[in-house]
Amino acid sequence: MTQTSPRVAILAEGLFAHETAKTAIGALRYAPYPVVCVIDSTRAPSDAAEHVGTGAGVPVVATLAEALEREPTVLLIGTASAGGRLPDAYRPILAEALSRGLEVWNGLHERVLADPALAAAAARGGGPVWELREPPADLPVGGNRRPREGAKVVLTVGTDAAVGKMTVALEIVAALRRAGERVAFVATGQTGIAIAGSGIAVDAVVADFIAGAAERMVCDAAEEADWVIVEGQGSLMHPGFSGVTLGLLHGSAPHAMVLCHDTMRHTVKGNEFGLPLRAVEECVGIYEAAATWRHSPGHPPARVVAIALNTSRTSEELARASLADAAHRSGLPAADPVREGAHGADRLAAAILAVAGASR
Amino acid sequence: MTQTSPRVAILAEGLFAHETAKTAIGALRYAPYPVVCVIDSTRAPSDAAEHVGTGAGVPVVATLAEALEREPTVLLIGTASAGGRLPDAYRPILAEALSRGLEVWNGLHERVLADPALAAAAARGGGPVWELREPPADLPVGGNRRPREGAKVVLTVGTDAAVGKMTVALEIVAALRRAGERVAFVATGQTGIAIAGSGIAVDAVVADFIAGAAERMVCDAAEEADWVIVEGQGSLMHPGFSGVTLGLLHGSAPHAMVLCHDTMRHTVKGNEFGLPLRAVEECVGIYEAAATWRHSPGHPPARVVAIALNTSRTSEELARASLADAAHRSGLPAADPVREGAHGADRLAAAILAVAGASR
Numbered sequence: 001m002t003q004t005s006p007r008v009a010i011l012a013e014g015l016f017a018h019e020t021a022k023t024a025i026g027a028l029r030y031a032p033y034p035v036v037c038v039i040d041s042t043r044a045p046s047d048a049a050e051h052v053g054t055g056a057g058v059p060v061v062a063t064l065a066e067a068l069e070r071e072p073t074v075l076l077i078g079t080a081s082a083g084g085r086l087p088d089a090y091r092p093i094l095a096e097a098l099s100r101g102l103e104v105w106n107g108l109h110e111r112v113l114a115d116p117a118l119a120a121a122a123a124r125g126g127g128p129v130w131e132l133r134e135p136p137a138d139l140p141v142g143g144n145r146r147p148r149e150g151a152k153v154v155l156t157v158g159t160d161a162a163v164g165k166m167t168v169a170l171e172i173v174a175a176l177r178r179a180g181e182r183v184a185f186v187a188t189g190q191t192g193i194a195i196a197g198s199g200i201a202v203d204a205v206v207a208d209f210i211a212g213a214a215e216r217m218v219c220d221a222a223e224e225a226d227w228v229i230v231e232g233q234g235s236l237m238h239p240g241f242s243g244v245t246l247g248l249l250h251g252s253a254p255h256a257m258v259l260c261h262d263t264m265r266h267t268v269k270g271n272e273f274g275l276p277l278r279a280v281e282e283c284v285g286i287y288e289a290a291a292t293w294r295h296s297p298g299h300p301p302a303r304v305v306a307i308a309l310n311t312s313r314t315s316e317e318l319a320r321a322s323l324a325d326a327a328h329r330s331g332l333p334a335a336d337p338v339r340e341g342a343h344g345a346d347r348l349a350a351a352i353l354a355v356a357g358a359s360r
Numbered sequence: 361m362t363q364t365s366p367r368v369a370i371l372a373e374g375l376f377a378h379e380t381a382k383t384a385i386g387a388l389r390y391a392p393y394p395v396v397c398v399i400d401s402t403r404a405p406s407d408a409a410e411h412v413g414t415g416a417g418v419p420v421v422a423t424l425a426e427a428l429e430r431e432p433t434v435l436l437i438g439t440a441s442a443g444g445r446l447p448d449a450y451r452p453i454l455a456e457a458l459s460r461g462l463e464v465w466n467g468l469h470e471r472v473l474a475d476p477a478l479a480a481a482a483a484r485g486g487g488p489v490w491e492l493r494e495p496p497a498d499l500p501v502g503g504n505r506r507p508r509e510g511a512k513v514v515l516t517v518g519t520d521a522a523v524g525k526m527t528v529a530l531e532i533v534a535a536l537r538r539a540g541e542r543v544a545f546v547a548t549g550q551t552g553i554a555i556a557g558s559g560i561a562v563d564a565v566v567a568d569f570i571a572g573a574a575e576r577m578v579c580d581a582a583e584e585a586d587w588v589i590v591e592g593q594g595s596l597m598h599p600g601f602s603g604v605t606l607g608l609l610h611g612s613a614p615h616a617m618v619l620c621h622d623t624m625r626h627t628v629k630g631n632e633f634g635l636p637l638r639a640v641e642e643c644v645g646i647y648e649a650a651a652t653w654r655h656s657p658g659h660p661p662a663r664v665v666a667i668a669l670n671t672s673r674t675s676e677e678l679a680r681a682s683l684a685d686a687a688h689r690s691g692l693p694a695a696d697p698v699r700e701g702a703h704g705a706d707r708l709a710a711a712i713l714a715v716a717g718a719s720r
Binding site for chain 2: 083084109141142143144146202203204205206207208210211212236237238239240241242243244245246247248250251253268270271272273275278286289290293294295
């Protein structure tokens with residue numbers, strides 16, 4: 001991040017409230033800096049909360065000109081489709097922003113300055129670009145470091161991709177802070193990085209260094225915190241992303257995991273064969289088994305200690321039934337830290353704090 | 361590959377016969393083109409086979425000047441250390457080669473032309489560089505394609521990294537050809553690519569595309585072959601490389617696996633904590649479990665159908681005992697396709713052919 005107090009406009013032209021608007025929603029909900037507006041001409045004028053249930057008071061505007069009236073210093077690309085190309089509808093808006101000297105934050109695989117028209121606009125207007133997914137050049141192979149003795153590492157894992165692992169991690173961070181603990185958040189994806197101001201997008205590193213990137217971030221964070229909460233990625237059962245997930249699991253080497261699930265997700269995200277999701281309790285077993293593979297026999301294995309449900313697309317009644325069902329099936333505490341607010345997140349935090357109690 | 365019939369000199373200065381000389385050994389044993397010499401001043405003059413047990417008749421020479429007397433058209437970097445940097449001892453030799461117009465094949469993560477001195481030498485002498493690990497620019501996310509109906513995919517997997525998965529795959533290819541089958545080899549690492557002349561180094565792609573790269577290669581190969589033999593990478597139990605291994609497993613979606621093990625390997629390669637390897641039969645269970653994660657419940661799960669042992673560092677007596685022990689523990693055929701030659705490889709091929717018989 002090149003600025004200490006950015007004012008951020010979010011670009012989501014034609015795609016705000018679409019399922020790919022994860023970065024927009026994350027920033028609206030968790031960013032420590034002001035979000036001045038969202039740009040999407042297909043939904044303007046309106047209030048962001050009407051579309052995504054968060055960001056009340058943040059206007060949706062139709063054009064960059066309207067956005068500029070709110071004096072942003074940054075234009076954040078707010079959507080992320082599988083494959084990671086810049087949508088064509090974004091390019092003229094990005095060009096205009098860069099030519100006016102606005103900073104652009106991009107979390108897509110495609111680099112902004114790889115488009116000659118955008119590079120020319122940036123050269124013309126001096127608009128800098130922060131590529132959120134650009135990995136450091138000097139990553140190590142993982143497996144050869146351990147975090148500071150006494151620090152505990154928690155990884156959010158999922159029954160599928162895009163079920164809320166970053167959200168759950170951030171809610172756990174907040175809950176542990178409320179409990180008076182020293183906590184660090186490790187961002188591993190573009191949205192988390194845009195919120196936290198640092199991190200490494202582990203899905204964007206050269207594959208040999210997935211675990212090494214995770215290990216470095218965890219060991220660094222553990223120097224200053226007793227709890228390191230790592231944002232999970234993908235799913236061990238997602239055929240496109242499972243490699244990233246396992247590398248992150250083995251590289252971060254958590255003491256505990258929190259399994260995240262979207263109660264309305266029934267098939268693997270983006271899979272054209274309609275691959276069914278596994279049951280929550282089966283996923284618990286899969287993650288716990290995979291975690292043991294990197295450990296020596298004497299090492300205490302990492303357990304899934306709680307289930308975090310995303311019930312945002314269900315009724316209150318069904319949400320309660322889903323929470324009871326998940327707790328019953330898994331034998332673990334279950335909470336929706338967004339629907340239930342601090343009450344839910346505190347339940348997850350209590351399950352995590354019990355891990356340290358057990359090993360003290 | 362930019363040439364149809366290259367003449368290859370292998371660069372292994374100071375490192376020939378070192379455990380990182382995998383590419384040199386692979387090319388000496390399997391390359392379809394002539395290898396004219398190996399460069400390593402610390403072992404010259406001698407015969408390659410004295411050091412690595414293969415390549416009889418290929419001289420080890422001390423200098424590039426001596427190598428040039430044998431009229432190579434290509435200088436292949438013959439070693440690969442974890443982390444993938446160019447050894448400093450190689451740089452002056454590479455500079456000299458490039459300035460004389462020799463083509464360089466490089467399988468390391470570090471790119472030859474990223475070194476300004478080497479880039480200048482290449483510009484001066486016109487020596488082209490083939491970066492074996494440079495991935496294609498347009499890789500897809502995996503999980504959405506299936507190979508041609510009727511084609512069978514076999515993946516070699518390992519109890520650890522660098523136990524012989526490429527060697528076993530190439531020996532299986534040869535054995536199936538002897539049996540009259542239409543076979544394709546899918547190279548997934550730099551040595552396999554240097555031998556096959558094509559392929560994608562899955563450890564060098566952006567992490568999100570590991571599975572997509574594997575899937576594309578397998579689907580393409582299945583158009584022309586009934587058997588697609590995929591070179592495995594890393595190990596699910598290696599904390600540094602497990603992500604690549606799982607991505608390759610889920611992306612290639614094999615019908616059968618062959619588990620490779622080095623009988624003298626007892627701890628995870630390169631691991632500073634001395635992490636012990638799992639028993640062969642435990643590894644069989646781990647790979648079979650991981651393979652099921654991407655499959656829908658009705659899909660026949662991929663099984664490990666044979667054990668391939670690398671007994672190159674043991675006596676004949678211990679090799680025989682190890683083969684009997686592995687077969688007994690796993691309940692599967694076991695063979696060392698190098699020590700036993702065609703006889704061993706044919707046993708692995710028979711176990712693989714039985715898979716097709718079972719599903720026909």
